[in-house]
Every structure is written in C-alpha cells, then in structure tokens.
Amino acid sequence: MNEQTPHTPSRRKVLRTTAAAGTGLGIGALGSVNAEAATGTAPATPPEAATTTVPRRLGATMAGVPFTGRSTVRVGLIGLGNRGNGMIGLYLALPWVRVVAVCDPVREKAERAAAKVVAAGQPAPAVYTKGEEDYENLCARSDIDFVHVATPWDSHFPIARAAMLAGKHVGVECPVAMRLEELWSLVDLSEQTRRHCMQLENCCYGRNEMRVLRMAHAGKFGTILHGAGAYNHDLRGLMFSPTYYEGPWRRLWHTRLKGDLYPNHGFGPVANYMDINRGDRAVSISSFGTPALGLAEYREEHMPAGDPSWKETYIGSDRTISLVQTAKGRVIRLEHDVSTPHPYSRINSLGGTRGVFEDYPARIYLEPDHKDDQWADFSAYAGEFDHWLWKEHANPPGGHGGMDYIMVYRLMQCMRLGLPPDFDVYDAATWTAPVPLSHASIKAKGAPQEIPDFTRGEWRKARSGVDSVKPA
Structure with missing residues (x-):
C-alpha cells in the first residue's frame, strides 16, 4: 500500500516552502544550498555551523506519528558496499519484508545483492546502476515503502531528500547529513511530506x-x-x-x-x-x-x-x-x-x-x-x-x-503494525x-x-x- 495521499504536498510545493524556511536560517534557497550535495561530490569547503535560529514550522510535528500499517513492507536499498551488502540478509530474514529494488553505481555490487534476494526465494529485485543519481529512479517507484541509505556520507542528504519527496520513509546510516542547514532541511521535509527520516543507529x-x-x-x-x-x-x-x-x-x-x-x-x-x-x-x-x-x-x-x-x-x-x-x-x-x-x-x-x-x-x-x-x-x-x-x-x-538485526526487526515491525518509530x-x-x-x-x-x-x-x-x- 502506497501511503501517498491527496494531503501529501507536491514536490514543487515542498521545494518552494522549504527554501523559504532556509532563508530564515541564512542558508538561501534549498536548491542552491544543496546543488553540490546532489551531485554526490564532497563540499569544497568545510560545512561550517550556520545560525541556529529556529524557522517557523511548515508542517505538523512528526514526533509520535505512527506508520500506516501494512501486511508486507517493501524495501529499496541504496548503496551496496560493506554496510549495505551486509544488511540485505537481515531484511530477507523477515517473512513480512520484501526487497523490491537495489541500487549502486558499481554494477557488480548491485548484481551480487540481487542474487542474494533471489537465493532467499524472493522475486528478482529491480537493479539501478546507471550512474551516481540513479537512486532517484528507485525512489520514484510506487511499490516501495522504505528506503535504506548506505552510501558515502556526502550523499546521505540528497538521497534522503529524494526519498521523502517521492513519498517514501527513509533510514540513513550514520551520520544523516554533514551540514547544519541540511539537518534543518530534513526536519522540514519530514514534517511536510509526512514521511519519517530516521538515523539507522544500531548501537x-x-x-x-x-x-x-x-x-x-x-x-x-x-x-x-x-x-x-x-x-x-x-x-x-x-x-x-x-x-x-x-x-x-x-x-x-x-x-x-x-x-x-x-x-x-x-x-x-x-x-x-x-x-x-x-x-x-x-x-x-x-x-x-x-x-x-x-x-x-x-x-x-x-x-x-x-x-x-x-x-x-x-x-x-x-x-x-x-x-x-x-x-x-x-x-x-x-x-x-x-x-x-x-x-x-x-x-x-x-x-x-x-x-x-x-x-x-x-x-x-x-x-x-x-x-x-x-x-x-x-x-x-x-x-x-x-x-x-x-x-x-x-x-x-x-x-x-x-544489534543490526534487532534494529531492522524493530523498525520493520513498527512499519508492519502501524506503530511510531522508536526514533525520528x-x-x-x-x-x-x-x-x-x-x-x-x-x-x-x-x-x-x-x-x-x-x-x-x-x-x-x-x-x-x-x-x-x-x-x-
């Protein structure tokens, strides 16, 4: 079941209103701030701390907001290196979880991940390997409920952003972003899209x-x-x-x-x-x-x-x-x-x-x-x-x-039963x-x-x- 509803704001509206909140932080429009992050390249200068002025809330709080329950949780994994590849088996160990799609610019890694899914008795997942931004096509699928991000740190923010704008809940390996203004943007996007963005903190x-x-x-x-x-x-x-x-x-x-x-x-x-x-x-x-x-x-x-x-x-x-x-x-x-x-x-x-x-x-x-x-x-x-x-x-x-399994089990359990996540x-x-x-x-x-x-x-x-x- 896709949770996109008529009440979910459009991608264009979210980008416009979040950019407006950004000006209150002294960080400019969202698109210009994150242009280099969206390319997957590292920042040329260190991400300094921006002003901590609290912008006005553009959506209701996500604190305590439950997932919509579902009988099967459909997952897409982005980033299939050491961490991402190691997590696939944990999702496959849960009978109510299906791995629908995998993504990595290194084709061999994506194909290895897909083979694990098939070996576990699930249908072959869609494979996305066409460059650094093919994750956007994975996020755009209508048959994914949750996106797991296990990529280099500088790409965490743009991928989490793309997932929420596409109506998906998203879990990101540590750290969730590298700049203060990116953290505020993720908060704003979660509140506006009504999608959870979680740090996958196994510890x-x-x-x-x-x-x-x-x-x-x-x-x-x-x-x-x-x-x-x-x-x-x-x-x-x-x-x-x-x-x-x-x-x-x-x-x-x-x-x-x-x-x-x-x-x-x-x-x-x-x-x-x-x-x-x-x-x-x-x-x-x-x-x-x-x-x-x-x-x-x-x-x-x-x-x-x-x-x-x-x-x-x-x-x-x-x-x-x-x-x-x-x-x-x-x-x-x-x-x-x-x-x-x-x-x-x-x-x-x-x-x-x-x-x-x-x-x-x-x-x-x-x-x-x-x-x-x-x-x-x-x-x-x-x-x-x-x-x-x-x-x-x-x-x-x-x-x-x-602890990795306990984390995955509990998150998927919350999604299946329609409970709030343990952290947000x-x-x-x-x-x-x-x-x-x-x-x-x-x-x-x-x-x-x-x-x-x-x-x-x-x-x-x-x-x-x-x-x-x-x-x-």
Whole structure:
C-alpha cells in the first residue's frame, strides 16, 4: 500500500516552502544550498555551523506519528558496499519484508545483492546502476515503502531528500547529513511530506545499551547526572586500503573537518538514557581536538611514494573530546578517534546519584546493591532488565553482536503494525549536529556552540522511544 495521499504536498510545493524556511536560517534557497550535495561530490569547503535560529514550522510535528500499517513492507536499498551488502540478509530474514529494488553505481555490487534476494526465494529485485543519481529512479517507484541509505556520507542528504519527496520513509546510516542547514532541511521535509527520516543507529539496540536504558528508566541510577559515549576505533588500515571503501571518501573527510565526524554511535544511546527530545534537550556543545598526526604518520610508514594519499593534508583532530550540556543541566562527554592505535571502545557510560555503569568492559556499581568501592557483575541484571527484544531474540543473526538485526526487526515491525518509530528525524538531527558544531567549536578554541531545538519545543513532552512496550 502506497501511503501517498491527496494531503501529501507536491514536490514543487515542498521545494518552494522549504527554501523559504532556509532563508530564515541564512542558508538561501534549498536548491542552491544543496546543488553540490546532489551531485554526490564532497563540499569544497568545510560545512561550517550556520545560525541556529529556529524557522517557523511548515508542517505538523512528526514526533509520535505512527506508520500506516501494512501486511508486507517493501524495501529499496541504496548503496551496496560493506554496510549495505551486509544488511540485505537481515531484511530477507523477515517473512513480512520484501526487497523490491537495489541500487549502486558499481554494477557488480548491485548484481551480487540481487542474487542474494533471489537465493532467499524472493522475486528478482529491480537493479539501478546507471550512474551516481540513479537512486532517484528507485525512489520514484510506487511499490516501495522504505528506503535504506548506505552510501558515502556526502550523499546521505540528497538521497534522503529524494526519498521523502517521492513519498517514501527513509533510514540513513550514520551520520544523516554533514551540514547544519541540511539537518534543518530534513526536519522540514519530514514534517511536510509526512514521511519519517530516521538515523539507522544500531548501537541504540545493543544488548548492554538497552539494558542500561531500562535500568535508567526504572530509577536504578537515581537522578541521572552524566553520561559518555564514543567512537574510538582504529580505522587507519581500512581508510588507506585500496579495496575496503569505494575510493578514499572517508579518509578525505579528515582533510575537511577538525571535529567529531561520527558522533552517533556514542551520542544516540546516552541521549536515550536521558530522554533527550523526550523530556530533556541537548542545548550546547564545547569541543576540543588534538593535533592531526596519526594519519600522516601511518601514511609515511605504510604507503608507497606516489600514492594519491600523499597529496592530502589532514586537519581532523586525532582525538576529539566534546562536552554536551542538556536543558536539565546534565553533561554528556563524546569522544572520536579513528586515527591512532587503541582498542575499540564506545565508552557507553551512565552515572547518577545512586551509582554508575561503564562499558568496555561492562561493569556497574549501584547503591544499595554494591559496596566497598568494588565493581560488580553487570550480567546479574540481565534477567530483570534485558529488553523484551533481546529476550525474544536471544541469539540474533547478523553483525555487531546482533544489534543490526534487532534494529531492522524493530523498525520493520513498527512499519508492519502501524506503530511510531522508536526514533525520528529530530533524533537524527540532534545526534548528528556535533559533526558541524564540534568543528566550529574547535576552530573557536572550544567556544560553546548552540545545538538547535529541532523539535521546536516538542522535547518538553514525554513520549516513548527505544524503551518500548512489546506489541500485543
């Protein structure tokens, strides 16, 4: 069932009215702002933080808006590299989901994805491989309900925009966009088209993260005071690999931005613990960065003379540390480091007046359960506080410890049953805002940057999120 209705505004009207909202942000008409993004090319200059003036709402809020229920959810996947190709099997594992179309400018990748669909017993999907913008033809199909975007970061915004304008709900891999004005545009488009635009933040569905979330909501930590999240992951070898990524696009972002390029994995779970956009709000961010030395040193040790990477000048801080303040006075610490050697960690910490949890490794200390300043076994809380999704799917398939499957299962379940999504465009914009804002703060020697209220005041209202009730 296609959800396009007579009440859905036309593409022309959305473009016109969203451009009008853009002038209130000082960003000009939508088309001119995103002309280079629509080509799939990276910006020539770093995406600076724009003014955070809140434009008037051009459509009703999307907070708490349910999907239209359907017996079968029809999916189109755009971007079939490492991430996109790895996600196909998770959709195919759900009997009420059909993969209708796949898209990638590299034909071999699209054909490999299509073969997986056929091998799973579904009809052969339509294949779109005619250039960087063939995704528009996929989005224009009338038999797609949801579009999954797993492409290089600079193309996330134009593809999400095209999907919503074509009447599709869209989920985007992290980060959802790279510029503040693009985040506002996605919010406006979601509200006008009445289509959800979601950050596909798998870490929100990690078993530990969901257990901490339920414990926080049950009051086990007392009054929440602080949290921390990170993406500390040594990616030097992958970023210089000639085959892992399709070209050097990810490494090149380190020549353009000084700040946190990938805040979502750390920010999303902690934002859920604190009910950000559901009773509290992130209001400002102050960021600090180290010198950019790691990638250049790795290149010197591992890359031959004449390699194209020798033409690159890296400015991205090897480690970025940001402090986010919330409306209730709580503090969130974010870290990002993909350029130096260290074990993987998302930190994933939460503290309150009754105790603290820290991950990597998982450990907990709560009063009155624990004493003598000794960390306790976090697994002892599994029986009481594991989320129903993890109790129902104790050994989920797929990567990242099963969180990818849990995320896909829950999103597709919400679409099938006509439930609101666990998170929405406001969460996507908030969790991604540190990308441009941390860059601006570091350039300003740590000066605080305002995080916009993308909800336009709706954050004051309590509502459900990832800590969901199991459907009947």
